[in-house]
Amino acid sequence: MFDLKYISGVATLQLDSDKCNGCRMCLYVCPHAVFDMDRKKAVVVNHDSCMECGACAMNCPEGAISVHAGVGCASAVLQGWINETEPTCDCSGESACCG
Amino acid sequence: MFAMSNEKQDSKKECCKKSAEGELFQIIERRENTQPDWIEGFIVNGNRKIPVVSKTLKFSDRLDSWKARWSSFRMRFSIDPGLYAVGNPDAQSEVLVSANYKLSFDRLRSRLDGVNAWILVLDTKGINVWCSAGKGTFGTAELVNRIKYEKLTELISHRRLILPQLSAPGVSAHKVKKDTGFRIIYGPVRANDIAAFLKNNKRANPEMRRVRFNMSDRAVLIPMEMMQSVKYLLLVSLVFLLLSGLNSEGYIFNDIPDEGLNAVILMFIAYLSGGVLTPLLLPFIPGKAFSLKGLIVGIVLMGGIAIFSHKYPGLFRSNIDLLSWFFITPSISSFLAMNFTGASTYTSLSGVKKEMRFAVPAQIVLAVVGITLWVISQFI
Ligand code: SF4
Ligand code: SF4
Numbered sequence: 001m002f003d004l005k006y007i008s009g010v011a012t013l014q015l016d017s018d019k020c021n022g023c024r025m026c027l028y029v030c031p032h033a034v035f036d037m038d039r040k041k042a043v044v045v046n047h048d049s050c051m052e053c054g055a056c057a058m059n060c061p062e063g064a065i066s067v068h069a070g071v072g073c074a075s076a077v078l079q080g081w082i083n084e085t086e087p088t089c090d091c092s093g094e095s096a097c098c099g
Numbered sequence: 100m101f102a103m104s105n106e107k108q109d110s111k112k113e114c115c116k117k118s119a120e121g122e123l124f125q126i127i128e129r130r131e132n133t134q135p136d137w138i139e140g141f142i143v144n145g146n147r148k149i150p151v152v153s154k155t156l157k158f159s160d161r162l163d164s165w166k167a168r169w170s171s172f173r174m175r176f177s178i179d180p181g182l183y184a185v186g187n188p189d190a191q192s193e194v195l196v197s198a199n200y201k202l203s204f205d206r207l208r209s210r211l212d213g214v215n216a217w218i219l220v221l222d223t224k225g226i227n228v229w230c231s232a233g234k235g236t237f238g239t240a241e242l243v244n245r246i247k248y249e250k251l252t253e254l255i256s257h258r259r260l261i262l263p264q265l266s267a268p269g270v271s272a273h274k275v276k277k278d279t280g281f282r283i284i285y286g287p288v289r290a291n292d293i294a295a296f297l298k299n300n301k302r303a304n305p306e307m308r309r310v311r312f313n314m315s316d317r318a319v320l321i322p323m324e325m326m327q328s329v330k331y332l333l334l335v336s337l338v339f340l341l342l343s344g345l346n347s348e349g350y351i352f353n354d355i356p357d358e359g360l361n362a363v364i365l366m367f368i369a370y371l372s373g374g375v376l377t378p379l380l381l382p383f384i385p386g387k388a389f390s391l392k393g394l395i396v397g398i399v400l401m402g403g404i405a406i407f408s409h410k411y412p413g414l415f416r417s418n419i420d421l422l423s424w425f426f427i428t429p430s431i432s433s434f435l436a437m438n439f440t441g442a443s444t445y446t447s448l449s450g451v452k453k454e455m456r457f458a459v460p461a462q463i464v465l466a467v468v469g470i471t472l473w474v475i476s477q478f479i
Contacts, residue, residue, distance in 0.1 A: 004312055007387050007450035028285050028303075029267035031310035032445065052447040053233065055267035069268065070448030071233050073441030074389070077451055078459070 011050035012068040017041050019064035026056040026065060135178070137208075142184050144254060151184045152218070156209045164202050176201040177225030182249045186215035190256040193297065195286070196242065197263070198223040198231055206290040214294060217255070221245055229444075232269030239271045243278045251281075261286045261301065264308060310444045317378050320442040325374045328435055332370050335431075336363045346477045358477070361414070368404070369428040372397050373435025378442075389446070390458030393436025397429030420476040426469025430462045437462075 013034070022040040032049040035042050035056065042064070054069025079085075137160060141148040163176055180199045185208055194217045197207050204220060221241050223231035231237035246252075246260075262270060264285045272283035287296045287307035296303050343359035344350045373393040377384065384392040401424055408414040408421060415421040437458055440446040 004382050004445055005387060006446050007453055010449040010453050011447050012449055025272065028308065029264060031264065031288060031308065033305065033309060049445070050447060051445050052449060053268045055232075055264075058269070058271050059267055059273070061273040068449070069233075071441070072443070072446030072448045072451040074437045074451055074455060075441055077448075077455055 005048060006051070006072075008048040011047055011052055012066075013044065013047060013050045013052070013056075014066045015042060015044050016064045016066075017043065019062045021062050023061060025059045025061065029055040029059050031055070137205075142188075147254075149182050149184050149217075151186075152208050154185055154208055154211055156205055160201075160205050164205065178204055178220065180220045180222035180245065182251075182254075183218040183220060184216070185211050185218060186213075188215040188217050190254065192216050192255070193259065193261055193301075194219050194251065194255065195261050195293070196221060196266070198226065198228045198237055198266075200225050200227045200231075203227045203290075207293065210290045210293055212294060214297060216297075219245060219249065219251070219260070228263050229265040232266040235269050237266045238269040239274050239278075242270055242275055246275075246279045246281060258282060259284060263290075264288045264303070265310075312381075312444045314379065316444070317381060317442075320439075321375055321378055324378070324439060324442055325370075328370070328374060328438065332366060336366050339363060339366065342474065343477070345474065358416070362473075365404075365424050365428060366431070368400060369397060369431035370435065372400050372428065373432035374439075376400075377432065377436040378439045381443075388437075388454040388458065389440050389443075390433045390437040390454055390462070393433040394429045394461075396436070397432030398425070400432075401425050401428050417476050417479065419472055419479070423469045423472035423476060426465045426472065430465035430469060433458060433465075434462050 015035075020041045022037070022042065024037065024042070026035045026042050027037065031053065032046065032051060034044060034046045034050050036045045037043070050067070051072060052067055052069055054067055057065040057067050057069065136157065137153045138150045139153050140151045142151055143149075166176075177199050178201050192215050195207065196219045197204050199220050199222055204218075207218065221237055222245070223237045223241070226234070226236065228237055242260075252258075258281050260275075260281050261284050265288055267285055270283065272285075275281055275283055284301055285303075286293055286301075287303045288310055289307070292303070292307045296307060339362040340359035343362055373396070377389070377393045377396045380396070381389075381392065384395055386392050386395060404414075404424070405421060415424075437455065440451050440454075
């Protein structure tokens with residue numbers, strides 16, 4: 001009922017199903033159930049749930065997936081703006097994962 | 100204590116298994132206090148000694164986890180990378196891969212009741228699995244190197260590794276396979292499910308693969324987030340305290356306790372609003388952007404305070420004073436809530452950037468208007 005959904009229509013995830021060999025690796029690694037299988041090919045069923053962690057692209061043996069991976073963390077983005085760099089996370093301990 | 104020595108005797112009976120290279124495994128019993136104290140003994144294989152770690156957490160382990168959650172400075176709770184054992188594993192036992200952040204490791208070893216396995220701890224610079232995978236320290240290169248460095252192939256006869264699912268952003272399974280011959284199986288997201296996963300033929304059900312972010316997940320993250328922003332609270336409070344001496348008659352030190360204390364209390368409320376209330380009630384607050392949720396909670400809280408102050412006049416100097424807090428509190432609350440995106444497990448970088456393009460300018464405007472009104476209210 002109170003499912004947590006973040007801002008929609010922004011995720012940079014792209015899947016080229018022509019390259020897909022149906023190995024299901026993306027289904028295994030995605031923490032937000034973004035993919036499903038349809039006739040032995042992976043399909044994106046939940047684009048807005050993608051948090052751009054990059055796990056799927058990293059583990060697709062066919063290079064069928066692309067995503068601009070990063071950590072959705074405001075203080076990292078802020079730091080990036082100030083230093084005019086890409087957002088980098090200053091990880092500390094338990095947080096997932098900025099600080 | 101007694102249960103532990105029993106376990107060891109059991110293990111002793113079971114000793115003398117063969118490794119891949121045909122050498123004998125043997126458990127050495129722990130004599131004096133081992134360092135660190137979660138090591139119970141050693142498995143000896145040729146001239147290697149592999150530490151056997153306890154499956155139960157001691158008081159000192161729990162203290163570590165408590166300290167780690169509350170530390171504002173970057174305290175590292177790391178353990179030595181390398182190979183460890185739980186129970187009495189042999190050449191066919193599974194190899195579980197973990198980070199060298201002590202809390203990640205503790206969580207894993209304490210959920211392995213009845214499991215005999217190896218634990219390969221990577222050097223992730225004392226950072227948890229999820230975060231180090233994002234940075235790439237829990238990554239393909241470190242894993243490949245560690246497999247070779249620890250000479251895994253001499254010890255075990257199979258070629259499988261079980262990795263936490265949340266390490267997948269850093270590890271490329273097909274590359275590891277190509278470089279080392281080891282096949283990677285991604286286990287469940289939570290260490291809690293690992294025993295069930297092993298029993299279920301190393302298959303995770305969809306529920307085990309989903310990241311959750313429920314009330315208790317959020318609650319444990321709050322202290323750390325709060326400690327990281329408390330310095331700003333103190334700094335801003337100090338500024339308000341100093342400013343509160345200002346009025347039409349110049350600077351009056353005696354005004355500071357009264358006027359300043361009010362400001363500090365309100366500031367603290369704003370801090371709780373954005374840092375505690377918003378994260379806790381996250382799914383119940385309207386809006387998707389964290390900054391918007393924080394803003395809403397701040398306004399609602401101020402509404403409550405306004406009603407309260409109507410009944411008990413004198414809390415605020417004037418309506419302008421009250422009004423100024425309708426800008427300051429939501430601004431602070433919005434900013435702190437926005438920072439919680441870093442702790443959340445479902446916000447994308449693209450989304451955060453989009454939200455911030457609106458939120459940051461809005462927060463600045465609100466704060467400037469609020470502080471201006473507040474200073475003005477001191478002069479009338
Ligand atoms: S990981 Fe790549 S090849 Fe495998 S199913 Fe997913 S998209 Fe297809
Ligand atoms: S980037 Fe992460 S969240 Fe997005 S689809 Fe890939 S695995 Fe899922």
